[in-house]
Amino acid sequence: MQLVKVKDGLLELDNFLTTSPIEDFLGNGEYHRTPDKFVLRSGEIERKIDYDEFLIIVDKEATELSPDDRFEFYLSDGTNKAGIEEIYNTEYAKYWKLIYHDGYIQGYKSNDSKIWFNVGGIKSNKPKYQGFKTKGKELTINNYRVYRGPYLTIQNFYPGTLVKLLDLDGNLIKERVFSNNNECNIFLDYPIGGTLEFYNQLGELIYKSNPMFFSYGDVFMFTEYNLQLFYKGQLLTHKTTTLYSLIETVTLRNNSDETYSNINISINNLNDDEITISKDNNNFYESFIIEEIRPKEEIEIYIKIIKDRSTLFRMNDFTIEIS
Structure with missing residues (x-):
């Protein structure tokens, strides 16, 4: 028996605020950005967000505000919005955290990213937008990360x-x-x-x-299985691996000293591509059974992908599941 990581919690590998095209931003905000900072000079800016549940961490400059200044970090369903605000004579936190889980938005503030203070929550419809707003001083964001949840x-x-x-x-x-x-x-x-x-x-x-x-x-x-998958000599893990073509081969290796029987190999595919697998490179199925794999034995698994015509130029994810 062994414990393996099957999903990485990070939903977006890159910092959306510093890497996304300008057309991905909504609102009237004036901003500038560098490879490692996003500075909202004035106004309001939003992005679309389409996850059922998520957590967003913001690392920002802890700026002291005057009576006329205000920062906001929020989620919106298109009609209502909720989140975190900083105004004069409140704690000026370095870190903000917003969680949308089980139909609720919860906000947190921290100065060290370890001890968090809950600033309130509210029941909400699924958010469609995430936004920032500043009045007065500039809001400087050093890092921005989106995760599956808390x-x-x-x-x-x-x-x-x-x-x-x-x-x-x-x-x-x-x-x-x-x-x-x-x-x-x-x-x-x-x-x-x-x-x-x-x-x-x-x-x-x-x-x-x-x-x-x-x-x-x-x-x-x-x-209960000590099995490994390899693609072109590279061990496959929970991290995404890009296939070079629409017809590929991966290798299943029994890394244990035991013989395993009736191993089910299947495809978990959440997009519209047709993805099938085969033991012989002739007959392809969505799943099949390996009757037996002996210690240190390697078995080739053939993968065939037929792209959906509406997504010909998009890379879609799928997983190979072993049970």
Whole structure:
């Protein structure tokens, strides 16, 4: 049994504010940007946001405001907006955090990105826009990141199991219990390097992970198989790998000393491309069974992609799932 990362929590690899084309911004705001800063000089600016749930972290300059100054960081459904505001004689935080989860918007402020103070929340429809507004002084943003949500998720373990998140010095940070759907969600105050310990209902330690880095929105899963996938000699992980053509081959390797039987290989495809796999490069299916794979054995898996005509020039994601 081993714990593997299956999804990275970061939804946007790049800083949207410093890398997106100018046509992606809405509003009347006057701004300028460099490769590592976004400065809103005046007015209001928005971007479209289309995630069911998410968390946004903003690293900004903690600017002291006068009575006529105001900063806003908000989410909007097109009619109403909610978020964080800074005005004269309030705490001027360096970090802002907005979470949209389970139909609620929650706002947080921090000066060190570890200890957060909740500044309020409100029930909301799914946001369509995320915006900034300034009156008076310039709002300088040093970094901007969008994640899946505030939770570290662990899947595929026994209900009732207690999991403890410890930092690298062995200090207990959080602990939670696996629910009946074999899943556990740990609310992260900040990304952290550490380990996970798992205890049965008798309080006995049954598994301890290697030191890892855990971030907002990351998803880990327990698997009983020690299998690896390779593409052109590169080990595939949770990180996205770009295929060079529409017909490709990946290699499944049994990295254990055990023989595995009845391994299901399938495609998880959320776009309109037709993606199928094969054991023999002749007969292609959405899934198939590998009857047996011996220790250190390698098996070729053939992938065929037929692009949807409406997305010929777009790269779409899919995953190969092993169960």
